[in-house]
Amino acid sequence: MQTLTKKIAVVGATGAVGRVFLDLLDEFFPGEKELYLLASERSQGVELACGLQVFKVSDLSKFDFSKVDLAFFSAGASIAENFAPKAVEQGCSVIDNSSRFRKDKNVPLVIPEVNGSVLDEVSVPMIISNPNCSTAQLLVALKPVHDLFKIKRVDAVTFQAVSGSGQIAIDEMFSQTEKLLNGENVSPSVYDSQIAFNVISAGNLEDNFYTDEEMKISNETKKILDESINITATTVRVPVVYGHSIAAHIETYEDIDQTALEDKLSSQDGLIRHDSKDFLSPNPIDHAAGKNPVSVGRVRADLWEKNRVNMWIVADNLRKGAALNSIQILKKLLDR
Numbered sequence: 001m002q003t004l005t006k007k008i009a010v011v012g013a014t015g016a017v018g019r020v021f022l023d024l025l026d027e028f029f030p031g032e033k034e035l036y037l038l039a040s041e042r043s044q045g046v047e048l049a050c051g052l053q054v055f056k057v058s059d060l061s062k063f064d065f066s067k068v069d070l071a072f073f074s075a076g077a078s079i080a081e082n083f084a085p086k087a088v089e090q091g092c093s094v095i096d097n098s099s100r101f102r103k104d105k106n107v108p109l110v111i112p113e114v115n116g117s118v119l120d121e122v123s124v125p126m127i128i129s130n131p132n133c134s135t136a137q138l139l140v141a142l143k144p145v146h147d148l149f150k151i152k153r154v155d156a157v158t159f160q161a162v163s164g165s166g167q168i169a170i171d172e173m174f175s176q177t178e179k180l181l182n183g184e185n186v187s188p189s190v191y192d193s194q195i196a197f198n199v200i201s202a203g204n205l206e207d208n209f210y211t212d213e214e215m216k217i218s219n220e221t222k223k224i225l226d227e228s229i230n231i232t233a234t235t236v237r238v239p240v241v242y243g244h245s246i247a248a249h250i251e252t253y254e255d256i257d258q259t260a261l262e263d264k265l266s267s268q269d270g271l272i273r274h275d276s277k278d279f280l281s282p283n284p285i286d287h288a289a290g291k292n293p294v295s296v297g298r299v300r301a302d303l304w305e306k307n308r309v310n311m312w313i314v315a316d317n318l319r320k321g322a323a324l325n326s327i328q329i330l331k332k333l334l335d336r
Contacts, residue, residue, distance in 0.1 A: 002028070002029055002331070002334065004025070004029035004031070004033050004334075006068075006069040006070055006334070007034045007035075007036070007067060007068040007069050007070075008025070008033065008034070008035050008036070008068060008069070008070055008071070008072065008330075009035070009036040009037075009038055009063065009065065009067075009068045009070070009071040009072070009087075009092070010022065010035060010036070010037050010038065010071070010072050010074075011038045011039075011060055011071055011072065011073040011074065011075050011079065011083065012038075012039060012073065012074040012075030012076075012079070012097075013037035013038060013039055013043075013048055013057055014037075014039045014043045014046055014048070014057060015039075015074055015075065015166065015167070016163055016166060016167050016170075016318055017074040017097060017318055017322045017323050018037075018039075018072075018074050018075075018323075019048065020318045020319060020322070020323040020324075021072055021074065021322075021323040021326060021327070022035075022037075022048060022049070022050040023050075023323075024319070024323050024324055024327045025050055025327065026050050026051035028327050028331065030051065031051075032053060033050060033051075033053065035050060035053075035055050036055075036058065036063065036067065036068055037055045037056070037057045037058065038057065038058055038059070038060040038063055039057050039058075039059075039060060039075070040059070040060065040061075041059045041061065043057050044057060044058060044059045045057065060075075060079070060083065064090065065086065065087035065090040065091070065092040066090040066091055066092070068092050069092065069093065070092060070093045070094070070095065070330065070333070071084075071087050071092050071093070071094050071095070072094075072095050072097070072326050072330075073094055073095070073096040073097060073098065074097040074098070074322065074323070074326075075098070076098055077098040077099050077100040078100075079098070080094075080096045080098040080100040080101065081100050084096055084100070084101070084127050085127075087125075088125045088126060088127060091125050092125055093124045093125040093126055093127075093128070093333070094125075094126075094127045094128065095128050095129075095130065095326045095329050095330065096127055096128070096129050096130065097130045097322050097323075097326060099132070099212075099216065101127050101129045102129045102131065102132075102216070102219075102220060102223075103219060103223075104129075107126075107127050107128065107129050108122060108126075108128050108129065109129045109130075109131055109220060109223050109224055110128055110129070110130070110131075110224075110325075110329055111131060111135075111136055111139055111140065111224055111325060112270075112325070112328040112329060112331075112332055113140050113143065113268065113269040113270040113271075113328075114139045114140060114143045114224055114225060115224050115225070116328075116329075116332055119329065119332045119333060119336065120336060124333070128329055130322060130325050130326055130329070131216075131220045131224060131325070132213070132216040132217060132220055132321075133160075133164055133244060133317040133318075133320075133321025133322055134156075134158045134160065134213070134216075134217055134233075134235065134244055134246060134317075134321070135216060135217050135220040135221060135224070136315070136320050136321050136322075136325050137244060137246065137294045137313055137314070137315035137317075137320055137321060138154075138156060138217065138221070138246055138248065138313060139221060139224055139225050140268065140270050140271055140294045140315075140320070141246075141248070141265070141268075141271060141294060141296045141311060141313045142154065142221075142225060142248070142250065143225065143268060144261065144264035144265050144267075144268045144271075145250055145252065145256075145261065145264075145309070146225060146226060146229075147264065148254075148256075148257075148260060148261060148264055149252035149253065149254040149255075149256055149261075149307070150252055150253045150254060151225075151226065151229050151250060151251070151252055151253075152229070152230065152251045152252055152253050152307075153229070153230045153231065153250075153251040154221070154229060154230070154231040154232070154248060154249070154250050154251070155231075155232050155233075155248070155249045156217065156231065156232070156233045156234070156246055156247065156248045156249075157233070157234045157235075157236070157246065157247045158202065158213075158217070158233060158234070158235045158236065158244060158245070158246050159199075159236055159238045159240070159244065159245040159246070159247075160202045160213075160235060160236065160237050160238065160244045160317070161238065161240040161241055161242050161243050161244055161284065161317055162195060162237065162238075162239065162240065162241060163241055163242050163317060163318055164202075164237075164244070164317050164321075165190060165191075165237075168190055169190045169191070169195070170241055172188070172189060172190045172191075172195065173195050173196055173239055173241070176188070176194055176195060176196035177196040177197070177239075180196055180197065191237065195237060195239055196239055197239060198239065199236050199237070199238050199239075200236065200237050201235070201236060201237070202235040202236055202237040203235055210233075211235055213233075213235040214232075214233040214234065214235050217231065217233040217235070218231050218232065218233060240284050240285075241289070242284065242288065242289035242290070242316055242317065242318060243283075243284025243285065243287075243288030243289045243314055243315065243316055243317065244284070244288075244314065244315060244317045244321060245283070245284060245288075245312065245313065245314045246312070246313040246314075247310070247311075247312055248310065248311050248312075248313060249302075249308065249309075249310050250308065250309050250310070250311070251305075251307060251308045252307045252308070252309075253307070254307060255306040255307050256301065256306060256307060256308070256309050258299075258301055258309075261299065261309065262276070262299060265296055265299065270292075270293055270294055270320070271293060271294050271295075271296060272287075272293045272294070272295045272296070273295075273296050273297070273299070274287075274295060274296065274297035274298075275297070276297065276298060276299045276300055281295070281297050282295035282296070282297045282312070282314045283314060284314055287314055288314040288315050288316045289316055290316060290319075291316055291319070292316070292319055292320065292324050293315075293320070294313060294314070294315040294320055295313070295314050295315065296311055296312070296313050297311070297312050298310065298311060298312035299311045
């Protein structure tokens, strides 16, 4: 394990992703660390642990980023827009988990197992973007397919956990579940419809009738993996706490050798391949929640075309989909 000698700020430290980031920071960099935990003024003074150390949260609006070498942002697009450029101006690199800079051509959008080599060329201080949580796990699984057979098209359906919408959504799902089990009516507030015992669209509708969640997957796949890939997504929210699932149908330019593909999936960094004969796995509870790797199973050839394959992909949306990806970016920057 590495020793963390750099000074780190965590923006949005009190949020679900911020707390997971602190856990992973201690897992990957054990020992004492110099951290600055930042959030809104109302969270000032809250105490959070990172390993055996306890830190008090400070007011983001009053923080001087020249004190630190790198800042992890997980506080939403508007916060990133206001504070990330200021941090860079003060000599601090930023790893941003929001959607604010993902489409910016001057900002690297990075999944270390997929396009981590772009970090070899960056000039710090600068902003580096994390992809959408669904994109991160999807592309870790798609990279071996693309390396072997070159992907032409992907049709994906996501089954996204409520934790992707924050603690408030988790609380709402639990509250709705309790009320429904007791024969009471529910009034949704986080989502437009009831989420307990239900499946609803994920994201906000855009002018082309796709949701922003669906367009993020399409746009980010092109930027990270290959601009030529045609990808369509349907994103849905399901009553699961942690762990997104994705059903992916993949069409390639070359015919797919199933044995070669399974071998390649088995050797992919950050990926665990489950035997395609094991119908019961993987799933969010047993193979995603609280775990770092992406899990892939149900890998099966198309019934009609030799250049198509189907797979099922699960991962912890707060880990690989957010905090873990940022830790991996940090490690690559330190290694460089």
